[in-house]
Amino acid sequence: DGGITQSPKYLFRKEGQNVTLSCEQNLNHDAMYWYRQDPGQGLRLIYYSQIVNDFQKGDIAEGYSVSREKKESFPLTVTSAQKNPTAFYLCASSNTRGSYNSPLHFGNGTRLTVT
Amino acid sequence: GQNIDQPTEMTATEGAIVQINCTYQTSGFNGLFWYQQHAGEAPTFLSYNVLDGLEEKGRFSSFLSRSKGYSYLLLKELQMKDSASYLCAVRDLGSGTYKYIFGTGTRLKVLA
Numbered sequence: 001d002g003g004i005t006q007s008p009k010y011l012f013r014k015e016g017q018n019v020t021l022s023c024e025q026n027l028n029h030d031a032m033y034w035y036r037q038d039p040g041q042g043l044r045l046i047y048y049s050q051i052v053n054d055f056q057k058g059d060i061a062e063g064y065s066v067s068r069e070k071k072e073s074f075p076l077t078v079t080s081a082q083k084n085p086t087a088f089y090l091c092a093s094s095n096t097r098g099s100y101n102s103p104l105h106f107g108n109g110t111r112l113t114v115t
Numbered sequence: 116g117q118n119i120d121q122p123t124e125m126t127a128t129e130g131a132i133v134q135i136n137c138t139y140q141t142s143g144f145n146g147l148f149w150y151q152q153h154a155g156e157a158p159t160f161l162s163y164n165v166l167d168g169l170e171e172k173g174r175f176s177s178f179l180s181r182s183k184g185y186s187y188l189l190l191k192e193l194q195m196k197d198s199a200s201y202l203c204a205v206r207d208l209g210s211g212t213y214k215y216i217f218g219t220g221t222r223l224k225v226l227a
Contacts, residue, residue, distance in 0.1 A: 031213055042202060042219035043158075050212050058214070090157060096213050103148050104204070104215050106157040 002027045006091050006107035013085075013114050021076045021110045023091035031096045032074035033104065036060060037088045046089075049074055050096060078112065085114045117141045119218035121203050126224045127193055135188045135221045137203030145208040149177050149188045152200045152220065161201075162188070190223075198225045 004025040013019045025032065031050050035043040045058030049068040063082025068074055074093075078085045088111050092104040118140045127133040139147070146165040150158035164170055164179035164186060176189040188201055200220040207214045 033215065035217070040222075043204075043217040045214060045216065048212070048214060056212055092215075094213065094215070103160040103163060104150075104158075105160075108157050 004091055004093055004105055004107035006089075006110050008110060009108065011110055011112045013112070015114055016080045017114075018077055018079050019085075019112065019114075021078065021089055021091075021112070023074045023076065023107060024072055025074075025091075025093045025105075025107075026072060027093055027095070027105060028071070029093035029095050029105070030071070031094045032068070033092045033094075034058075034064075034066065034074070034076045035090045035092065037090060037109075043090065046076065078114075085112060087112060117205075117207060117209075117216050119203055119205060119216060121201075121218040121221045123219070124222045124224070126226060128226050129193055129195060131193050132189065132191050133193060133223065135190075135201050135203075135223070137186045137188070137218060139184050139186070139203070139205050139218075141205050141207045141209070141216065143207045143209035144181065144205060145213070146206040147177075147179055147186050148204045148206065148215070149175075149186075150202040150204060152202060154199075158202055193225050195225050195227065198223060 007022045033048040034046040047066040049055035065077045091107040095102040120138045149161040152158040162177040174191045179186045202220045203218040
């Protein structure tokens, strides 16, 4: 079955450490996205990528970095510069070719806690 | 700029009908999506509108008016399992790239 895999499900880090969240998809989707969700809030866009080796900043990119070296993979690094990194992180992908009504498909999320 | 507004919370009774509204302002509108999200889980896709009018999918329907920047999600024959957050999202094609922008979500409580 095709889908998006995020790992790990729960992640704990000490303040000042960088941490990388994994996101892999086997849906053959071109576009991938990272969102952050805080308790009781909607989803805020961190970074997105339409094709390999290219990505754009979303609304809250400060303190985060990404890479897109392979179509299937879009890892997110939460750096020590991110002031409030504790949140629920969601990776998503979509098909931007042909399928006009392509929705976002989400992974199960990674809950990051920084203390 | 881009802005999406939804009510924060709604309460309804099992078996009833509820309408969740969403208003939006974007520069490159390219479709509106509704998602359901249970607490602690990822959002799941419910419906999509790109043209004006009503799309029906079983107990769920979604309506769009592009001229008014307005959509609603209609849930019929409410069940307890429908208690969740409902997220309105707009796909925006500003600057030639696809972005999905989400509202803050509407938390729906279904009471017995």
